[in-house]
Amino acid sequence: MTVIEKIQKICPxxxxxxxxxxxxxxxxxxxxxxxxxxxxxxxxxxxxLRDIVGMDWxxxxxxxxxxxxxxxYGRVVLKTVxxxxxxxxxxxxxxxxxxxxxxxxxxxxFFGIRFIGNPDMRRIFLREDWKGYPLRxxxxxxxxxxxxxxxxxxxxxxxxxxKPDGTVEGHRNILxxxxxxxxxxxxxxxxxxxxxxxxxxxxxxxxxxxxxxxxYIHRGIEKMNESLTYPQTLALTDRLDYLSAHQNRHALCMCxxxxxxxxxxxxxxxxxxxxxxxxxxxxxxxxYSCLVMDMGGLTPFFYGFREREMILDIFEETTxxxxxxxxNVIGGVQADIHPTFQQKVKEFIKHxxxxxxDYHNIFTGNVIATTRLKGVGILTREQAISLxxxxxxxxxAGWANDVRKHHPYALYGEVDFKEVLYTxxxxxxxxxxxxxxIMESCHIIEQLIDNIPEGETRLKTKPIIKLPEGNFSASVxxxxxxxxxxxxxxxxxxxxxxxYRSTGLPLVHAMDTACRGNxxxxxxxxxxxMDFVIPDIDR
Amino acid sequence: xxxxxxxxxxxxxxxxxxxxxxxxxxxxxxNRDGAGIILGSVDDLINWGRSNSLWSLTFGTSCCAIxxxxxxxxxxxxxxxxxxxxxxxxRQADMIxxxxxxxxxxxxxxxxxYDQMAEPKYVxxxxxxxxxxxxxxxxxxxxxxxxxxVPVDVYIPGCPPRPEAFYxxxxxxxxxxxxxxxxxxxxxxEKKPKDMDSND
Numbered sequence: 201m202t203v204i205e206k207i208q209k210i211c212p213x214x215x216x217x218x219x220x221x222x223x224x225x226x227x228x229x230x231x232x233x234x235x236x237x238x239x240x241x242x243x244x245x246x247x248x249l250r251d252i253v254g255m256d257w258x259x260x261x262x263x264x265x266x267x268x269x270x271x272x273y274g275r276v277v278l279k280t281v282x283x284x285x286x287x288x289x290x291x292x293x294x295x296x297x298x299x300x301x302x303x304x305x306x307x308x309x310f311f312g313i314r315f316i317g318n319p320d321m322r323r324i325f326l327r328e329d330w331k332g333y334p335l336r337x338x339x340x341x342x343x344x345x346x347x348x349x350x351x352x353x354x355x356x357x358x359x360x361x362x363k364p365d366g367t368v369e370g371h372r373n374i375l376x377x378x379x380x381x382x383x384x385x386x387x388x389x390x391x392x393x394x395x396x397x398x399x400x401x402x403x404x405x406x407x408x409x410x411x412x413x414x415x416y417i418h419r420g421i422e423k424m425n426e427s428l429t430y431p432q433t434l435a436l437t438d439r440l441d442y443l444s445a446h447q448n449r450h451a452l453c454m455c456x457x458x459x460x461x462x463x464x465x466x467x468x469x470x471x472x473x474x475x476x477x478x479x480x481x482x483x484x485x486x487x488y489s490c491l492v493m494d495m496g497g498l499t500p501f502f503y504g505f506r507e508r509e510m511i512l513d514i515f516e517e518t519t520x521x522x523x524x525x526x527x528n529v530i531g532g533v534q535a536d537i538h539p540t541f542q543q544k545v546k547e548f549i550k551h552x553x554x555x556x557x558d559y560h561n562i563f564t565g566n567v568i569a570t571t572r573l574k575g576v577g578i579l580t581r582e583q584a585i586s587l588x589x590x591x592x593x594x595x596x597a598g599w600a601n602d603v604r605k606h607h608p609y610a611l612y613g614e615v616d617f618k619e620v621l622y623t624x625x626x627x628x629x630x631x632x633x634x635x636x637x638i639m640e641s642c643h644i645i646e647q648l649i650d651n652i653p654e655g656e657t658r659l660k661t662k663p664i665i666k667l668p669e670g671n672f673s674a675s676v677x678x679x680x681x682x683x684x685x686x687x688x689x690x691x692x693x694x695x696x697x698x699x700y701r702s703t704g705l706p707l708v709h710a711m712d713t714a715c716r717g718n719x720x721x722x723x724x725x726x727x728x729x730m731d732f733v734i735p736d737i738d739r
Numbered sequence: 740x741x742x743x744x745x746x747x748x749x750x751x752x753x754x755x756x757x758x759x760x761x762x763x764x765x766x767x768x769x770n771r772d773g774a775g776i777i778l779g780s781v782d783d784l785i786n787w788g789r790s791n792s793l794w795s796l797t798f799g800t801s802c803c804a805i806x807x808x809x810x811x812x813x814x815x816x817x818x819x820x821x822x823x824x825x826x827x828x829x830r831q832a833d834m835i836x837x838x839x840x841x842x843x844x845x846x847x848x849x850x851x852x853y854d855q856m857a858e859p860k861y862v863x864x865x866x867x868x869x870x871x872x873x874x875x876x877x878x879x880x881x882x883x884x885x886x887x888x889v890p891v892d893v894y895i896p897g898c899p900p901r902p903e904a905f906y907x908x909x910x911x912x913x914x915x916x917x918x919x920x921x922x923x924x925x926x927x928x929e930k931k932p933k934d935m936d937s938n939d
């Protein structure tokens with residue numbers, strides 16, 4: 201029995217649409233029943249909620265639920281529409297997937313849909329006194345002028361529940377009460393890797409709750425996308441997670457190419473794959489440098505940046521950019537690789553293999569490092585899946601979630617590489633996953649670098665691209681997890697909605713689970729090994 | 740009128756810098772008003788020290804901050820210019836480098852940090868986003884230029900700027916500090932908050 205048949209068995213009125221991705225529309229009343237059945241299925245439990253995408257259709261507000269099974273890697277998309285536009289309600293699914301706790305808050309913030317049963321219905325990115333919901337189609341862009349008043353954050357929140365007579369009522373949930381000792385960390389703090397703010401309540405030295413406050417770098421990229429043409433939307437992807445610039449842009453190009461029915465040449469596939477892996481090494485080197493610096497060691501920072509500069513040189517010669525390269529375009533890449541590209545990449549990998557032992561000598565075996573990382577900030581496999589903590593964080597807990605392996609794209613189906621898995625789920629395992637992945641990336645590049653075939657590097661496309669109607673999606677494995685592009689086209693030259701699955705949002709959400717019961721002194725080390733980049737979370 | 744006070748930065752000749760009307764004007768004002776021999780010499784000494792030990796408050800919000808980290812590493816080595824000490828407390832910083840987009844939610848925080856810094860203080864706006872909103876100019880949540888919030892001394896354009904561009908901008912700031920009047924000038928620049936809104 202396929203997933204769709206299972207859904208139709210529970211909910212006979214479910215409709216299936218196949219323009220682009222296959223989407224099953226279920227009425228909002230049956231959403232909870234369908235979610236529960238899919239989550240608890242024996243053969244194919246849909247236990248990983250990839251993302252919830254809020255939508256403003258002309259028929260009403262609603263959401264798309266992207267589900268995946270950690271057992272079979274099968275995927276399904278559910279769609280549901282809330283009845284009333286002014287009083288939009290949907291049932292919360294956070295009982296089955298904990299990641300929904302934070303993603304439903306995002307949808308509430310952007311669309312004003314309230315989720316019945318979510319314990320925390322506050323705004324997440326925008327100020328608490330923000331007026332209106334910016335991603336609704338009828339939002340007035342001038343309705344919130346710059347407000348220089350300092351923001352006050354409430355210590356309580358509202359949870360909505362359904363009364364037996366069908367009406368909805370809210371009751372107060374207390375986040376921090378008068379007796380809690382709350383320490384504010386951020387938003388201007390050098391070790392939170394961006395402008396993350398965490399309100400941390402302490403019991404002595406032990407962390408009892410972390411409340412992340414996001415949005416200090418929320419730039420409204422998803423709203424801007426709706427008024428940009430497809431080639432224009434590419435420019436903003438590099439600025440999401442700037443340490444995965446190539447990979448982010450790769451995902452969006454793949455999604456648009458798939459919707460257009462465009463097949464890029466083998467040469468482009470080779471170049472994209474090599475660039476993705478170089479970017480991954482670049483990001484992991486920076487991870488190493490920053491983690492050790494956050495923990496008080498300065499020398500490894502110079503090690504990491506020494507090798508990183510070599511990658512940036514290679515990037516710069518071919519793409520013209522150091523950090524933000526703007527290299528992938530729809531139908532190929534901006535320009536062919538530099539004549540010395542292959543030689544330099546090979547020299548770099550040889551060099552990296554010769555110095556990587558220094559990295560381990562100075563930090564990995566160090567007694568201070570191991571005491572501060574081993575057994576600290578544990579996330580179990582079940583927690584990681586439920587929280588949607590993909591990438592190295594999930595793999596450190598034993599969850600095989602590498603998109604390159606399980607949903608191969610570009611050339612990942614043809615190269616030989618190992619998915620790095622650890623089972624401890626602690627900070628040290630998260631660190632080791634990244635260090636091992638550097639070597640795996642080298643291995644992938646070595647298989648490809650000598651065999652780049654001749655061919656077109658850029659297919660000619662029209663300057664104005666119109667995509668067929670439908671929903672399209674693509675996902676890639678970026679340096680820190682699964683990055684997804686979810687696109688809805690209504691046949692125009694601009695997307696109707698273009699959503700990005702943030703890799704970091706679930707990781708920040710997981711901080712509360714990973715840090716509870718640990719010491720405040722370990723907070724920065726745990727956050728460092730989670731390896732989130734805030735502009736990618738806030739978008 | 741000929742400019743007499745010519746400030747060389749490191750080994751770079753004055754003429755290589757001579758492209759900033761604003762600083763030219765400052766030099767002209769300085770020459771016109773004059774200064775006592777003793778006060779002027781002490782000023783020179785203090786400014787030499789100030790300009791070569793600029794401590795910055797790290798205020799990295801996005802991409803530009805990573806390039807700033809590259810500045811701190813061995814290859815670009817900002818210690819050569821005396822910028823290498825970055826402070827995490829506004830009380831200890833001489834200048835604030837705004838690295839990355841400033842959003843509506845961040846704007847009051849930036850203003851507060853600026854207000855917490857001790858005089859004399861300087862602001863460097865790094866990257867397209869801080870200068871004008873950059874690629875996010877049309878967004879509902881981005882401040883179109885931090886000069887709406889704090890007075891800016893140096894703009895460094897780029898997305899993100901190259902490390903060389905950072906240095907060029909920072910050296911412009913050094914040059915500005917060298918031609919400022921310290922005693923009786925910037926050391927007594929305490930203004931009331933309402934005057935500061937009207938940019939100097």
